[in-house]
Amino acid sequence: MARLEKGIILSHRQVAPEIYSLEFAAPALAREASPGQFLQVRTSPTYDPLLRRPISLFDAEAERGVVTLLYRVVGRGTSLLTELPVDGLVDVMGPLGRGFTLPERPEKVLLVGGGMGLAPLLFLGRMLKQGGSQVKILGGAADAQRLWAGNRFERLGISFSPVTVDGSAGRQGLVAELLADWPELDQVDRIYCCGPEAMMAAVSKIAREHNIWGELSLEEHMACGVGACLGCARLLQPGDTGYVKICKDGPVFNMSEVQLFKLD
Amino acid sequence: MESAKQDIMIDLAVDLGGIAMKNPVAVASGTFGYGKEYEDYLDISALGAVIVKGTTLEPRSGNPPPRIVETAAGMLNAIGLENPGVRAFAQEYLPYLVEKKVTVIANVAGNSLEDYAAMAAYLQGCSGIAGIELNISCPNVKKGGLQFGTDPHMVKEVVRAVKAETSLPVMPKLSPNVTDIVAIARAAEEGGADALSMINTLMGMAIDIRARRPVLANIFGGLSGPAIKPVALRMIYQVFPAVNIPILGGGGIMNSNDALEFIMAGASAISVGTGNFVDPQCAAEIAAGISDYMVAQGIGSLREIVGAAIQR
Numbered sequence: 305m306a307r308l309e310k311g312i313i314l315s316h317r318q319v320a321p322e323i324y325s326l327e328f329a330a331p332a333l334a335r336e337a338s339p340g341q342f343l344q345v346r347t348s349p350t351y352d353p354l355l356r357r358p359i360s361l362f363d364a365e366a367e368r369g370v371v372t373l374l375y376r377v378v379g380r381g382t383s384l385l386t387e388l389p390v391d392g393l394v395d396v397m398g399p400l401g402r403g404f405t406l407p408e409r410p411e412k413v414l415l416v417g418g419g420m421g422l423a424p425l426l427f428l429g430r431m432l433k434q435g436g437s438q439v440k441i442l443g444g445a446a447d448a449q450r451l452w453a454g455n456r457f458e459r460l461g462i463s464f465s466p467v468t469v470d471g472s473a474g475r476q477g478l479v480a481e482l483l484a485d486w487p488e489l490d491q492v493d494r495i496y497c498c499g500p501e502a503m504m505a506a507v508s509k510i511a512r513e514h515n516i517w518g519e520l521s522l523e524e525h526m527a528c529g530v531g532a533c534l535g536c537a538r539l540l541q542p543g544d545t546g547y548v549k550i551c552k553d554g555p556v557f558n559m560s561e562v563q564l565f566k567l568d
Numbered sequence: 569m570e571s572a573k574q575d576i577m578i579d580l581a582v583d584l585g586g587i588a589m590k591n592p593v594a595v596a597s598g599t600f601g602y603g604k605e606y607e608d609y610l611d612i613s614a615l616g617a618v619i620v621k622g623t624t625l626e627p628r629s630g631n632p633p634p635r636i637v638e639t640a641a642g643m644l645n646a647i648g649l650e651n652p653g654v655r656a657f658a659q660e661y662l663p664y665l666v667e668k669k670v671t672v673i674a675n676v677a678g679n680s681l682e683d684y685a686a687m688a689a690y691l692q693g694c695s696g697i698a699g700i701e702l703n704i705s706c707p708n709v710k711k712g713g714l715q716f717g718t719d720p721h722m723v724k725e726v727v728r729a730v731k732a733e734t735s736l737p738v739m740p741k742l743s744p745n746v747t748d749i750v751a752i753a754r755a756a757e758e759g760g761a762d763a764l765s766m767i768n769t770l771m772g773m774a775i776d777i778r779a780r781r782p783v784l785a786n787i788f789g790g791l792s793g794p795a796i797k798p799v800a801l802r803m804i805y806q807v808f809p810a811v812n813i814p815i816l817g818g819g820g821i822m823n824s825n826d827a828l829e830f831i832m833a834g835a836s837a838i839s840v841g842t843g844n845f846v847d848p849q850c851a852a853e854i855a856a857g858i859s860d861y862m863v864a865q866g867i868g869s870l871r872e873i874v875g876a877a878i879q880r
Contacts, residue, residue, distance in 0.1 A: 306608045308849055346846070351794045351822060352641040355845060397609075397848065527636050527643060528845045532601035532621075534647045535636035546629050547650065 306400055306530070309333055310393040314370065316386075320452040322377045323420070324386055325362070328394050331369030337361055339428035340403030340521055340556040343373065344529040346395035347381040356397065357381050358526045358551070360424040360498075362453075364399075371396075374423040374453065400529050401555050404428050404496055404519055410436035411493035414486070415462070416507050418444045418479050418499025422453045424521055428496055429462045441465065442486070444479030444499070448472035480506035492516050497559075505564035518559035524550040578862050579869050580855065582616065582837045585763030585814050586737035587699040589616035589671060589837055592870055593827065593855040596818050596841030597622050597675035597701060597741070598647065602661040603668070609848035616837060616855065617671040619765075620657070622703045624676070625683045627653040632785040637774045642793030642820070643842060644772055646786035649677055649703075654687050658694045666696030673739070677703035678716075681729045688733035700736050702726060705743030705768035717743035717768070720755035727759030739816065741765035744799055753807040765816045765839070766807065767800045793842040794820040801833045808834025808875050822850065824857025831858075831870060832877035 311328035319325045333343075344356035362374040377383050388394055404424075407413070413432050415425045422443050432439045444467040445451045451473055454464040466474030467482045475482055480503055483489070489510075495518040497507045504520045511518040524536035531552030540548055541563045548554065580591040594617035600606060603618045612618060630650025637644050652660065654676065665672045674697050678684040684702065691697055704726055705717035716722050723740060730738050740756045742749065744767040753764055769790025774783040782788075800819025808815060817835025821827050822843045830838045840851045847853070858870070867873060 308609055308847070351846070353638055354641055354643060354793050354842070355638050525634065525636060525638075527645070527842075528599070528601075528605070530601070530605045530848070532605040533599060533636070533645070533845060534621075534630060534650050535645060537630060537633045537635055537647075537650070539632075547633070 305336065306398055307332060308395075308397050310395050311371065313388055313390050313392050313394055316388060316390055318386075319374075320449045323374065323450065323452065324377065325372060325374050326385070326388070326394065327370060327372045329369055330371045330396065333396070333399060334364045334369050334371050335366045337364035337371070337399035337427075338403040339406075339431050340424050341399040341401050342555060343371075343396040343398035344400060344526070345373070345385065347385040353381045353384070355381075355527055356529065357385070358400075358529055360521070360555075361399065361427050362423045363427045363430065374420070376420050397529060401551055402553065404556050406431060406435060407437060407494065410438070412491055413437045413439045414483075414492045414495045415439065415441040416479055416483055416495060416497040416499070417441065418503040419446070419450065421497075421499030421503070421521070424498050425496065426453060426456055426460075429457055430460050433460055433462065442467065442479050442482050444468070444482070444503070446470065478506075479503060480510065483507060483510055489514055489516075494518060496520075501564050508559040508562070508564065511559055519556050520559055520562065521555045522550050522557060522562070523555065526551050576863060576866050576868055578859055580859055582870065584699070584737070584816055584837050585739060585761075587617065587671070587673065587739070587763065590614065591616045591855040592831070592837040592858060593851050594619055594673070594816060594837060594839040595844055595851050596839040597703065599841040599844045602657075603665050603670055604661075606844070606848050610852045613669045615670070615851055617673050617698065618665065619673040619675055619701055619839065620661070620665075621651055622649050622675045622677045623651050623654045623657045623687070624649055625654055625678065625687055627651065627656065634784055635786070637783045637789070639772070639774060639791065640795060642791055642795030644774055644784060644789035644791050645769070646784045646789035648786065654690055658690070662694060662696055671698050672696060673699045673701050675701040675703050675741070681726055684726050685729045685733050688730040688738075692734040692736065697736060699762070700730065700734065700738050701765050702730060702738060702740040703768075704740050705745070717752070718746050720751045723752055724755040724759035727756050727761045731760040737762040739763040739765050741768050743768050744796075744803055745771050749803045750806055750810045753811050757811045757813050761813055763814045763816060764807065764811065765818070766804050766835075767796070767819045770796050770799060792820065794822055796820045797826060801829055804830060804835055805833040805878065809878060821854070822846065824854045824861060827854050827858055828861060828873075831874055834875040834878065836870070836874050
């Protein structure tokens, strides 16, 4: 069940250029959330900016009753969000949307994240590890600072292979290039992917060529977040006659359902 | 005032032109889906009414994205009436609302007088509908929609055509995109409208300066949210003295103070639209806030303050 909750902020800090981590107490939400779902976050109590911002769950720890969001400041809403003080309240709605499908038995899993697309993969990685899967992650970003989340994966025992555009950490280039050259690709059972659409398109192509089951997570501007306003509409395939709603039908889709053509 | 506070019996129920509402707060069409979408957040059967997503005779897939964009204290939408059609509404979505004892107002939009009449006739045969809101003011569809709502003669004709097919209360939703809202309201009343719903969205647009093109794929969209509240209030204030049918007022209502402004401008009941996106519980909170105000002010029935701000 989704809920409207005001969580007490436990920590709120900048972790990389433009990137913030917001940790708050929300026991029921932490218990009910699953990886790949998102929250609709009120950025200020005023009416301008008006709408909530959809932010994916970076982590939801049921035992601690704590939820963590990782977000990037992209405009006025997220900029206002950075001002929320520790011990203050954050107004959230959720958990929302259809998250990642977890395997029924342990599998060999590869996570592929680009930029802020790394955020929803941490919670997923933790749940996969809990289920006994063997998990590795390929993470790409502009530079080493923006790969801050890498340590969090390592702490979970998930080996993190970095790629940066400027070469300041790991291989220089794009994460999809690292995936294409990945030596153990033929032993991989599933790939979960989140990041810029051009990157997800490249990853989906590699997964398809190697016959690997895969899921990816899409993003759209949203108003309601619950499937009521029909604002976050999108065609999954170029010739489709009906639109899916990212908030309710997604944000996670199977790679085979989606043909990414809105490249960014 | 203290004694009034204790003695007063509050009656929140509203008769909106034959639509019996438990309290004066409805949720606006297109902002609340078919009700079920919000069941985790509030008791939808406790709402004054749920005005369901706009329905057309045949299914519509809606406009291509981007369909929405945030603006200063508001948002633009160009959904394009995506809906499964009136039959699917009645068969797949209505039963849940009936089972939950929700006061349901259907919202219908047509391309022609015949479309409106056919939907009215079809809904007449469905049990569990308290009234019909006529969408004659959707700015986001190429045919029909707005064109029915901007010409007084057409407004009268469409209301008359619908009334001929149904005994349910009929409430056209007026477009603010007109020069003379009073003429439109009078025409609706002459056509036999039981109530008026005011207002729909204001037509607007936003431009992406990096791409040098409109943000919305539909180019234009309907502006809603707190940004339009002064316009809605002004129009209701103008229409209230000119008609003898009740008004369901809405346009940027976010809290009970906003709602009370609408009531004092002449609305017998109010609708919350975009506010639902910001706070999915706000409709319930607004009803509670109105009740608190009535207790504090010693007002037994909301009727005492409908139009109270009108300067005669």
